[in-house]
Amino acid sequence: MFKLSEIIKSIAVSAWFMFLTFPILVIKVNTYEKTIDWRWKNMILIGIASFFLSFLWRYMLKQKEYGSDKKKSKASSFFKNTVKNPKFYTSSIVLILCLIIAFPFVFSIYQTNIMTSALMYVVLGLGLNIVVGLAGLLDLGYVAFFAVGAYSYALLNHHFGITFFMALPIGALLGAFFGILLGFPVLRLKGDYLAIVTLGFGEIIRLILENWNDFSFGPSGIANIPKPSFFGINLSIYETTTYMYFIMILLVFLTVFVVNRLEDSRIGRAWIALKEDEVACQAMGIDKTKTKLYAFATGAAWAGLAGVVFAAKTSFINPASFTFLESAIILSLIVLGGMGSIFGVITGAFIFILLPEYLRAFSDYRMLVFGAAMVLMMVFRPQGIIKKRRRFYKISDSGGKKQR
Amino acid sequence: MNPVLEVSKLSMNFGGLKALENISLDIFQNEIVSLIGPNGAGKTTFFNCITGIYTPVSGDIFISSLPQKTEKENICGLKPNIITKKGMARTFQNIRLFQNMTVLENVMIGRHVRTHAGIIASVLKLKKTRNEEKKIVDDSYNILKKTGIENFANEKASTLPYGAQRKLEIARALATEPFLLLLDEPAAGMNPAETIELGLLIKEIREKENISILLIEHDMKFVMNLCDKIFVLDYGKKIASGTPDAIQNNPVVIKAYLGEDFDFDA
Numbered sequence A: 001m002f003k004l005s006e007i008i009k010s011i012a013v014s015a016w017f018m019f020l021t022f023p024i025l026v027i028k029v030n031t032y033e034k035t036i037d038w039r040w041k042n043m044i045l046i047g048i049a050s051f052f053l054s055f056l057w058r059y060m061l062k063q064k065e066y067g068s069d070k071k072k073s074k075a076s077s078f079f080k081n082t083v084k085n086p087k088f089y090t091s092s093i094v095l096i097l098c099l100i101i102a103f104p105f106v107f108s109i110y111q112t113n114i115m116t117s118a119l120m121y122v123v124l125g126l127g128l129n130i131v132v133g134l135a136g137l138l139d140l141g142y143v144a145f146f147a148v149g150a151y152s153y154a155l156l157n158h159h160f161g162i163t164f165f166m167a168l169p170i171g172a173l174l175g176a177f178f179g180i181l182l183g184f185p186v187l188r189l190k191g192d193y194l195a196i197v198t199l200g201f202g203e204i205i206r207l208i209l210e211n212w213n214d215f216s217f218g219p220s221g222i223a224n225i226p227k228p229s230f231f232g233i234n235l236s237i238y239e240t241t242t243y244m245y246f247i248m249i250l251l252v253f254l255t256v257f258v259v260n261r262l263e264d265s266r267i268g269r270a271w272i273a274l275k276e277d278e279v280a281c282q283a284m285g286i287d288k289t290k291t292k293l294y295a296f297a298t299g300a301a302w303a304g305l306a307g308v309v310f311a312a313k314t315s316f317i318n319p320a321s322f323t324f325l326e327s328a329i330i331l332s333l334i335v336l337g338g339m340g341s342i343f344g345v346i347t348g349a350f351i352f353i354l355l356p357e358y359l360r361a362f363s364d365y366r367m368l369v370f371g372a373a374m375v376l377m378m379v380f381r382p383q384g385i386i387k388k389r390r391r392f393y394k395i396s397d398s399g400g401k402k403q404r
Numbered sequence B: 001m002n003p004v005l006e007v008s009k010l011s012m013n014f015g016g017l018k019a020l021e022n023i024s025l026d027i028f029q030n031e032i033v034s035l036i037g038p039n040g041a042g043k044t045t046f047f048n049c050i051t052g053i054y055t056p057v058s059g060d061i062f063i064s065s066l067p068q069k070t071e072k073e074n075i076c077g078l079k080p081n082i083i084t085k086k087g088m089a090r091t092f093q094n095i096r097l098f099q100n101m102t103v104l105e106n107v108m109i110g111r112h113v114r115t116h117a118g119i120i121a122s123v124l125k126l127k128k129t130r131n132e133e134k135k136i137v138d139d140s141y142n143i144l145k146k147t148g149i150e151n152f153a154n155e156k157a158s159t160l161p162y163g164a165q166r167k168l169e170i171a172r173a174l175a176t177e178p179f180l181l182l183l184d185e186p187a188a189g190m191n192p193a194e195t196i197e198l199g200l201l202i203k204e205i206r207e208k209e210n211i212s213i214l215l216i217e218h219d220m221k222f223v224m225n226l227c228d229k230i231f232v233l234d235y236g237k238k239i240a241s242g243t244p245d246a247i248q249n250n251p252v253v254i255k256a257y258l259g260e261d262f263d264f265d266a
């Protein structure tokens, strides 16, 4: 393993890293005394670290190429057997349910709040996953539907006093409506072109909200959006937070239920086929237009729903909350978690939203760590943390029974 | 009796290239018909035109799915999915399976056009939808059995051997319940044993399912043994048509194939 050529390669890598990090880690300008500190020690540390890490890197790449199958089989078969064991299965579900219910009572308001936003991103992720992960339509303007949901609650409440629970379905429907509205012009577009146009659409919605003062109150946004009421009882801040948390939990369950059903249905299969091969899909009699619009509408509906919750949760919204960055985050969490897989998207959302919160301690480096983690993921596990498995149909020859 | 497919004076251009010029052809119920011709003659383009993938420049395409009863219907310029719904299904020369879906799922996609569950029905999953789903699985599996690839049912389509992939294309097309099956070089890349099997399968489809077949093929022995009627294209023009015997002895056809390493007795 330690051939000369490899050592030379590693030396080159470490030299390159020393050069790259030179301006940030070595030079330090002391603005008070107007002197420059040369921190050569950092350079040496970087050199040594990258030298050894480059070996690890190559070793992992090799592992990925061939060794992985063999090693996996033992560990993963043990894992699978444990998971498949019905006792383990039911007990772990009960455990998770207990954890979910206990969470807001055990942890602080702050933690519950963060968890509620993570759950909101689960819903957003699952919605976008319909469009991107299943139907293969790269939508970079997804945040627009989130904005539609949020503003529909804020404005309807402001003008007509519509309550939160009435706004939920309205937000979802309006989201779906805008999904179709966007869907029509981009039906013929694919891949990069689709991405660009949807990105543009997202920005248009934001710019309209920013500039149409009479309608949306412009950049100053809308404040005092009421939290959901609990049968008319006044709740304390702590109670409202807990209440929001449980509403969000229910919405996540609803989303998972619906998306799971859809994925496994006639429509869901059509979406996946559309992603695989559009021409073959049409030749099999699938209406491309309809199927795409269905995907845009069902995907956007969840964003609308999440938007209503967002408005209620923060009780203040303005266009700045709906920038392209949000779309990018939602898309990244899908990619990180595992495109097309429900469990993957949930995992992705938790990692993507919770990790940066808890990494706040290292606030200077958290984006760096995060970026590095994303790059590593793409190299070593491009399919995401959880890989989507195709469904297995068990067929007995006599009739035809199917099971998971 | 009407022909199941009647194409009249079909033309197609790509820029200046006349890919098809005034092609007329008809296929009657229960016939196996072949379309042959040298590379680049326009055979695949012909398929693409009659299945709606391309819109022809001029010409008419009539179908009558129930030749005894129905009037003929012009399908020229309709969308591919509508044409499939009307009962014409095809395979592709360069295999176009849904690679990351399982073999069974590929066939289940073919059932899409004959089933109904929408979004709301799929979410509620009431009895009707459950039964439909079950029927989709059963029907698809039966089609796999018919084509002899049921052993691969739960495998990813991309992992199949080449011959089985070609068969899966046929299975998927059959799932749409066509009255006319269009096969674009179904035997390409198959070994001799597989080719013979394929010939039997095609005959069986014709007999048991009452489906007419139009196929493009370069394997002359295969074509001559299987087909009732042959049309020959060259540079976008129809240069001959007739029974296998007539075609084999037609000097125009022989000339078109000269210079290529084709041997009718091969």
Ligand SMILES: Nc1ncnc2c1ncn2[C@@H]1O[C@H](COP(=O)(O)OP(=O)(O)OP(=O)(O)O)[C@@H](O)[C@H]1O
Binding pocket: B014, B017, B019, B037, B038, B039, B040, B041, B042, B043, B044, B045, B046, B093
């Ligand atoms: N989309 C297209 N754009 C431009 N030219 C095309 C297109 N499709 C086909 N052609 C041209 O039309 C002619 C006929 O092509 P076609 O694929 O129909 O031939 P073919 O008979 O199927 O040949 P092969 O036996 O090699 O499959 C060729 O000259 C081809 O280059």
Ligand SMILES: [Mg+2]
Binding pocket: B043, B044, B045, B093
């Ligand atoms: Mg061809």
